[in-house]
């Protein structure tokens with residue numbers, strides 16, 4: 047069996063829903079289906095979830111909300127009619143509307159986007175509808191109870207065919223609780239893990255991950271296979287397709303995730319796997335982000351002062367500023383932080399470093415971009431760093447900082463902001479074009 051989750055753009059209207067139905071019917075193993083709420087129909091359009099939050103907000107301050115709710119109802123009626131279904135969605139819509147205007151909480155209101163969508167899809171497929179409130183359990187504090195959710199899901203979802211709404215669950219008292227935005231990915235992952243599915247298919251509107259950001263590199267090649275670990279590195283540095291919390295349940299259960307494109311189901315997509323034996327390219331992907339700063343703190347014989355690093359890090363911690371990386375040389379430690387929140391606390395942090403660390407000099411470098419070159423194929427292979435620096439050198443880019451993790455899974459580079467795009471392009475050329 048397979049667990050398949052479909053995102054909002056895959057369910058935006060009847061035409062998109064029909065594609066989803068065709069995909070599900072094409073493989074009888076797709077027995078457990080998780081859905082998002084209908085997403086944007088056009089780039090300037092609206093997601094049903096946003097409209098539900100808005101209705102709730104307007105209703106809660108007595109500012110109406112009827113019109114927005116009517117547009118929501120219209121979306122579902124159009125899908126129902128477009129698919130030629132007899133399902134009486136009007137009754138569900140009336141119940142939801144009543145609840146919202148009777149003061150239901152925001153989480154309940156937002157969750158109805160998925161609930162209604164799952165009702166329609168279950169009717170279209172003739173699958174059983176199972177409410178996520180029955181199987182996805184949150185603690186009183188609002189955190190996911192993964193173990194209990196998996197237990198409930200494994201018990202409830204047996205041999206049959208099911209449609210389950212994503213994005214929400216309930217606490218023990220039955221109160222609806224949602225994940226953060228985009229959370230239907232997490233629901234799919236929980237169910238796939240609970241059922242020990244051989245694969246968790248995540249259907250979206252792109253054919254998986256690309257080896258570089260297409261806004262920077264023209265037509266970057268798709269990543270066909272990536273390990274969870276590589277994905278973690280790439281996502282941390284900016285590449286986003288899945289909700290960041292969606293990987294954990296599947297990864298823990300060893301279930302591979304397959305990202306597929308509803309609009310191009312024939313394309314390979316990306317498989318996220320626990321480990322891989324073959325590495326088609328030395329580098330799997332390149333990602334990066336702007337908006338970092340380097341704080342160089344120099345002190346003669348700092349390396350011999352055992353409390354120096356602790357005092358330095360404490361200053362950042364006390365000011366609520368996370369330290370991203372901290373490369374050091376004998377007498378200088380470079381602390382890499384995000385511009386925001388560092389900038390707003392800069393004066394205080396620098397003063398405190400002066401007091402507690404008594405440095406000889408502090409120098410702040412702004413406008414730093416970090417690039418991550420990620421790939422298990424780099425491990426224990428000689429010459430990768432040489433290629434990397436030659437490519438950047440040839441492009442006239444000077445590297446401000448370099449870090450390589452002990453796992454040799456990634457190399458992180460700091461460059462000036464204006465060199466960010468040219469650096470990504472040069473590295474892509476080196477590791478993908480030349481190797482193709």
Ligand code: ASP
Pocket residue numbers: 053054082083093095096159212213226227228229230231
């Ligand atoms: N509908 C929710 C959102 O728009 C959750 C999801 O789509 O995964 O964030």
